[in-house]
Amino acid sequence: MAAVIAPAGEPSAPRFSLGLPERPALLGRRAWIALAVLVVAVGAGAPLCALVLPESHPLHLSAYGMTLAGKLMCYAIAALALDLVWGYCGILSLGHGLFFALGGYAMGMYLMRGIGRDGNYQSDLPDFMVFLNWKELPWFWHGTEHFAYALLLVVLVPAAVAWVFGYFAFRSRVKGVYLSIITQAMTFAAMLLFYRNETGFGGNNGFTDFKRILGFGITQPETRTALFLATFAALVLAFLLARAVTTSKLGRVATGIRDAESRLMFLGYSPLGYKLFVWTLSAVLCGVAGALYVPQVGIINPSEMAPVNSIEMAIWVAVGGRGTLIGPIVGAFAVNGAKSVFTTHFAEYWLFFLGAIFVLVPLCLPRGIAGLFQRGRAM
Amino acid sequence: MRTRALEWLLGGLLCWHAGAAALTAQDIQPLAGDDYAAKEEAVGRLVADADPRAAVLLQALADGDAAAGEAGRIIVGSRDGSVDAVTGEPVGEREAAAAEPIMLNNRLRGLVERGLAAARLSAPDPVMRRAAADALLANPDARFQPLVERARAREADAEIKSRLDALWAMAALRDPDPEVRLAAVGLVAARRQPELRDLLRPLAEPAAAGGQGEPDPRVRAAARAGIASLDRLQWWGDLAATLFSGLSLGSVLLLAALGLAITYGLIGVINMAHGEFLMLGAYATYVVQQAVQRHAPALFDWYPLLSVPASFAVAALAGLALERLVLRHLYGRPLETLLTTFGVSLLMIQAVRMTFGAQNVQVSNPDWMTGGIALLPNLVLPYNRLIILAFSLAVVALAWAVLNRTRLGLFVRAVTQNRDMAACVGVRTGKVDSYAFAFGAGIAGLGGCALAQIGNVGPDLGQGYIIDSFMAVVLGGVGQLAGTIVGALGLGMASKLIEPFWGAVLAKIAVLVLIVLFIQKRPQGMFALKGRSAEA
Numbered sequence: 034m035a036a037v038i039a040p041a042g043e044p045s046a047p048r049f050s051l052g053l054p055e056r057p058a059l060l061g062r063r064a065w066i067a068l069a070v071l072v073v074a075v076g077a078g079a080p081l082c083a084l085v086l087p088e089s090h091p092l093h094l095s096a097y098g099m100t101l102a103g104k105l106m107c108y109a110i111a112a113l114a115l116d117l118v119w120g121y122c123g124i125l126s127l128g129h130g131l132f133f134a135l136g137g138y139a140m141g142m143y144l145m146r147g148i149g150r151d152g153n154y155q156s157d158l159p160d161f162m163v164f165l166n167w168k169e170l171p172w173f174w175h176g177t178e179h180f181a182y183a184l185l186l187v188v189l190v191p192a193a194v195a196w197v198f199g200y201f202a203f204r205s206r207v208k209g210v211y212l213s214i215i216t217q218a219m220t221f222a223a224m225l226l227f228y229r230n231e232t233g234f235g236g237n238n239g240f241t242d243f244k245r246i247l248g249f250g251i252t253q254p255e256t257r258t259a260l261f262l263a264t265f266a267a268l269v270l271a272f273l274l275a276r277a278v279t280t281s282k283l284g285r286v287a288t289g290i291r292d293a294e295s296r297l298m299f300l301g302y303s304p305l306g307y308k309l310f311v312w313t314l315s316a317v318l319c320g321v322a323g324a325l326y327v328p329q330v331g332i333i334n335p336s337e338m339a340p341v342n343s344i345e346m347a348i349w350v351a352v353g354g355r356g357t358l359i360g361p362i363v364g365a366f367a368v369n370g371a372k373s374v375f376t377t378h379f380a381e382y383w384l385f386f387l388g389a390i391f392v393l394v395p396l397c398l399p400r401g402i403a404g405l406f407q408r409g410r411a412m
Numbered sequence: 413m414r415t416r417a418l419e420w421l422l423g424g425l426l427c428w429h430a431g432a433a434a435l436t437a438q439d440i441q442p443l444a445g446d447d448y449a450a451k452e453e454a455v456g457r458l459v460a461d462a463d464p465r466a467a468v469l470l471q472a473l474a475d476g477d478a479a480a481g482e483a484g485r486i487i488v489g490s491r492d493g494s495v496d497a498v499t500g501e502p503v504g505e506r507e508a509a510a511a512e513p514i515m516l517n518n519r520l521r522g523l524v525e526r527g528l529a530a531a532r533l534s535a536p537d538p539v540m541r542r543a544a545a546d547a548l549l550a551n552p553d554a555r556f557q558p559l560v561e562r563a564r565a566r567e568a569d570a571e572i573k574s575r576l577d578a579l580w581a582m583a584a585l586r587d588p589d590p591e592v593r594l595a596a597v598g599l600v601a602a603r604r605q606p607e608l609r610d611l612l613r614p615l616a617e618p619a620a621a622g623g624q625g626e627p628d629p630r631v632r633a634a635a636r637a638g639i640a641s642l643d644r645l646q647w648w649g650d651l652a653a654t655l656f657s658g659l660s661l662g663s664v665l666l667l668a669a670l671g672l673a674i675t676y677g678l679i680g681v682i683n684m685a686h687g688e689f690l691m692l693g694a695y696a697t698y699v700v701q702q703a704v705q706r707h708a709p710a711l712f713d714w715y716p717l718l719s720v721p722a723s724f725a726v727a728a729l730a731g732l733a734l735e736r737l738v739l740r741h742l743y744g745r746p747l748e749t750l751l752t753t754f755g756v757s758l759l760m761i762q763a764v765r766m767t768f769g770a771q772n773v774q775v776s777n778p779d780w781m782t783g784g785i786a787l788l789p790n791l792v793l794p795y796n797r798l799i800i801l802a803f804s805l806a807v808v809a810l811a812w813a814v815l816n817r818t819r820l821g822l823f824v825r826a827v828t829q830n831r832d833m834a835a836c837v838g839v840r841t842g843k844v845d846s847y848a849f850a851f852g853a854g855i856a857g858l859g860g861c862a863l864a865q866i867g868n869v870g871p872d873l874g875q876g877y878i879i880d881s882f883m884a885v886v887l888g889g890v891g892q893l894a895g896t897i898v899g900a901l902g903l904g905m906a907s908k909l910i911e912p913f914w915g916a917v918l919a920k921i922a923v924l925v926l927i928v929l930f931i932q933k934r935p936q937g938m939f940a941l942k943g944r945s946a947e948a
Contacts, residue, residue: 125747205932210682210746214882215928221879222921229917340879344754351751384762391755395748396741 057280059273068269075265083258096254099261100329105369106264107326110271112349112361114318119347120356121279122311123291124208128216129319130343131223132191136320137333138227139190141240142174143183144251144328148244160242161235171233180247187324188317195316196309203308208294217340224338239334246328257329264325268362271318275358278314287311348387351394354401363402435465437485437498443473443514444480455520456555459527467531469497473524479511487511522551530556533563538572545575554583578603585611590628597631601638606646606790612638649788654908660797662904663804664866666897667859669881670811671852673888673896677828678848681749682882685734685757687874689853692730693723693860694869695764698773713778716865723861724854730760731853735846757874765871772870781865800862807858812893814851824848883927889937898938 060068082094094102111133118124145159154163158170176182198219202212230236249256278284289297290304297304327333336342345368353364368390375383398404439457442450455473458466469488472478477489478497486497487508494508495501516524525547532544541563548556557580564576581599584592597615600608615626615635626632672686700719704712734756742749777796784794815821823844826834835841863873884903888895903923910919 119747123747125750127750201928201932207931210680210750211886213747213750214682214879214886215931218879218883218924218928222924225917226921344751347751348755351748381762381766384758388755388758388762391758392738392752395745395752396738399745399748 056282059276059280072265072269076262079261079265080258083261084254096252096257099257101373103257103261103264103329104326105366106261106268107322107329108346108349108369109362109365110264110268110322110325111319111346112353112365113268113271113275113358114315114322115346116350116353116355116358116361117275117278117315117318118312119350120358120361121284121291122287122308123294124308124312125210125213125347126216126312126315127213127340127343127347128218128220129315129346130340131220131338132195132316132319133323133326133342133346134223134227134333134335134337135191135194136187136323137327137337138234138240138323139183139186139320140324140327141243141333142177142186143180144243144246145240146174146178147246148242151244152242159235159240161230161238165230173233184324187320191316191320192313195313199309199312200305203305203312217343220338220343221340224335224340227335227338235334237334239332240327241332241334243328243331251328251331260325260329264329267321267325271321272358272362275318278311279358283307283310345387348391348394350401352390352398352401354403357401357403357407360401360403367402435469435498440469440486440497441484443478443486444484444512448517448520451516452520452523455523455527459523459530459555459559465497465500467528470524470527470531472497473514473516474521474528476513478514479508480514481507481511486514523553526551526553526556530559533559533576534566538569541567541569542572542575545572545579548579549575552579552582554586557583574603582608582611585615590631593626593628593631594634597634597638601634601641604642604645604788606642606649606788609639609642609646612642645788646790649790652787653791654912655905656791656793656797658905658908659901660801660904661908662901663801664859664863665877665880665884665904666900667800667804667807667862668856668877669884669896669900670807670893671855671859672881673885673893674811674815674824674852674855675849676882676885678824678852679739679743679749679845681739681746681753682878683734683852684750684754684878685760686753686853686856686881687876687878688757688760689727689731689856689874690860690863690877691764691869691871691874692760693727693857694775694864694873695768695773695860696723696726696857697861697864698768698775698869701775713780716778716781716861719861719864720858723857725857727857727860728850728854731856732846732850734853735849739849740842740845761871761875768871770871772868775864775869777865796865800866803858803862807855808893808897811855815893820844820847820851883924886931886937887927892937895937 079094079099082092083099086093088095111129114132115126115129118126148159150157152160152163154160156163158167162170177186198216202215207215226232227234227239228237234240243251245251246256246260249259279288286297286302287307289302290307294304323333323337349365349368350361351364352368353362354360368387371386372383375386394401400407435458440454442454445451455470458470469478469486472488472490479487479489479494481487481496481503487494487503488497489508494503494511496503529544529547532540533548535541535544548560560576560580560583564573564580567573567576577599581596581603584596585600587593587596593615597612600611612635615631616639617626618632626635668687668690671689672683675681675683675686697716697719700722701715704715704718734753738752738756739749742752781796781799784792785798786792813821815824823834823839826837826839827841827844827848831841834844860873863869867873880903881900884900885896886899887903888897888899906926907919907923910922913919914922
């Protein structure tokens with residue numbers, strides 16, 4: 034028994050303690066400083082490099098570079114979201130690409146409506162609907178011309194899908210490898226569904242040719258910079274939120290579920306609610322990442338839901354080190370940075386490289402890049 | 413050969429119709445001209461004519477031996493010299509040499525061929541008669557009605573008789589006599605070919621003002637009954653065809669799922685590279701095919717016998733290497749093992765793509781696997797699918813025998829049930845893992861060998877199977893051979909039964925949703941493993 038009952042007469046001493054460690058701070062002092070420096074550097078540096086410096090300047094941030102960096106940050110948010118469920122709840126989802134794409138599609142609907150009559154067919158309806166000879170908007174498109182409603186959809190649609198799926202999966206205690214494959218089947222089924230023209234989301238081609246967001250031209254350097262900064266802000270906030278959740282009591286129960294679910298159940302906890310909360314939160318974060326991804330990349334189509342994309346997310350987390358939050362962010366940057374380099378220089382070998390990462394990281398680097406820096410600390 | 417054919421043709425024609433109108437020079441005069449409508453009329457008279465000379469001329473037209481001589485008389489060339497088509501008198505060398513060959517267009521050629529077939533309806537050889545009847549059935553023509561009628565009266569062979577009946581009935585449907593029409597409707601319906609419905613349709617409608625339709629109510633009723641019975645036939649045929657394609661898909665899934673069930677049951681991890689073992693097996697089949705074609709073309713028909721062990725061996729070796737080199741070091745970390753096997757599948761796909769190219773390679777069926785059994789016009793069972801069905805059952809038998817009748821199988825089952833306990837009583841679990849993994853991979857290789865016979869062989873071949881075969885394993889219950897069989901066949905059936913209503917994509921989604929719901933009800937699958945091997 035670790036409980037210690039302090040003798041009476043010493044009011045300053047703790048009266049009762051289970052011997053549990055204190056709740057860790059959200060971030061350490063040094064981490065706060067580092068974060069502040071980073072926020073200032075990016076917040077001021079990005080607009081400066083992209084808008085103020087002339088194009089000839091060596092530090093000028095080109096549109097390509099900015100889009101690439103913005104894309105990587107979106108991936109980093111997705112990796113962070115996946116780390117929440119995999120690293121802290123022991124649920125390896127191979128279907129997070131679905132939530133990412135759902136958020137992207139919700140934002141894409143708003144952007145499609147924003148095209149207005151500037152499309153190829155000069156119609157109020159999105160081009161693909163004219164092409165399919167549809168006369169009016171399907172019911173689920175109503176209201177998507179409002180930005181606020183689109184933002185609501187970005188959050189609610191992945192949340193609803195994740196909650197329903199999670200409720201059924203966790204209630205019947207599907208877990209481990211079994212759950213992973215079912216999540217993959219889920220995103221695969223959704224991909225098949227979205228490939229159909231009749232589903233009402235542009236079929237094969239998805240959404241593209243966006244013109245403006247909130248009235249600003251989507252290819253304007255200023256708009257791009259704003260989107261970049263919004264993505265950065267989202268990444269920082271997502272990191273802090275994830276940190277808050279994982280250091281909370283709820284997060285520690287979730288970690289307990291990861292390590293010994295049966296034991297936790299014998300202690301009287303019902304894992305369903307905890308798992309469902311973390312799972313749904315993770316899906317929402319992923320949806321937000323997708324919503325920020327679409328206006329920057331300029332296209333969303335069903336191939337984002339391909340099982341391979343979701344599996345790649347898992348490898349970002351594995352490379353960075355799962356259960357560390359900061360690791361997956363690093364992993365997303367590292368793997369996707371390597372992907373950009375490979376696909377431009379030696380495209381043939383990219384799959385070899387990716388396959389090798391998949392095989393070698395779990396074998397040689399089980400705790401990922403983050404593991405290199407936390408010598409001796411147990412997971 | 414042709415001379416003999418002519419001989420029986422002549423003989424046959426002569427003996428069954430001595431009183432036919434003789435062929436006249438006027439009848440066939442237009443053949444020498446350029447007017448194809450007139451030519452067709454002339455050929456039409458020829459084919460309806462029972463005169464042996466007409467048959468000779470038809471044969472000559474078909475062979476290109478007919479020519480137009482002086483003053484438009486038609487000459488038939490043969491080995492013994494040229495003769496006049498009407499009289500049979502010899503024609504002089506000079507005239508024969510100067511004669512213009514008679515040209516036929518495709519339409520006329522078809523008519524001539526059918527005319528010859530109609531004449532062959534009275535050949536002494538039943539095989540020939542049947543072929544002739546089939547040729548005419550494929551392309552019915554009312555002009556042969558007199559010939560068909562005569563042949564029908566003489567025919568003794570029941571099978572040929574039924575064909576002749578149908579042939580006669582098709583033309584007799586338009587006969588002015590209602591009794592004849594009634595008989596014809598009955599015969600057409602008895603032919604049991606759903607596409608003949610269209611012939612009966614006009615007879616089911618009451619006569620309208622336009623003159624179309626059937627005046628006699630008895631004929632109308634018979635026609636309606638005939639259409640209904642043909643509809644039923646079509647429905648059964650379609651249903652049987654759907655069931656068969658479901659069974660066929662199920663047998664392919666079974667080949668893919670069987671190995672997965674063994675390895676999943678054993679190490680508790682889905683091998684995401686399992687589909688790539690299928691692909692390796694298919695490529696091994698391709699390599700064997702190429703080698704046989706190059707070095708022993710005479711044995712080409714039997715290359716599958718060689719490719720079966722080859723595909724097993726290649727996939728099993730790859731599986732052994734995967735287990736020894738990679739998976740062994742990841743035991744106890746199932747989620748990472750899953751990712752690792754996915755990486756392996758990427759490596760294998762890319763390696764194959766760089767070795768054999770990204771395009772599909774051609775694996776052809778040997779002769780004895782092409783074709784099929786036509787049970788009904790809309791129900792054809794292709795040989796290659798039947799053989800694969802039998803093959804997958806054989807593989808199941810093999811797997812069952814290995815798992816239940818060998819020492820290795822005993823160990824595999826022991827380790828699947830309780831690894832620690834098996835190790836405690838002296839089972840060398842590491843060795844069992846290796847061999848069982850290789851065996852499972854080898855079975856996937858066999859599946860690939862079978863797949864190569866019915867589909868495209870490309871680097872992505874295996875990608876589509878991993879989810880489906882996992883679903884089959886889950887549906888059936890992990891670690892149960894019977895469960896996998898029922899799961900795979902059930903999955904194949906379910907997809908094919910839903911497909912006609914909702915289309916392939918929605919059918920797939922529906923099946924996935926159904927399985928997820930099914931797992932709610934029975935997380936252990938249909939066949940739960942008995943014992944205390946509950947989750948850890």
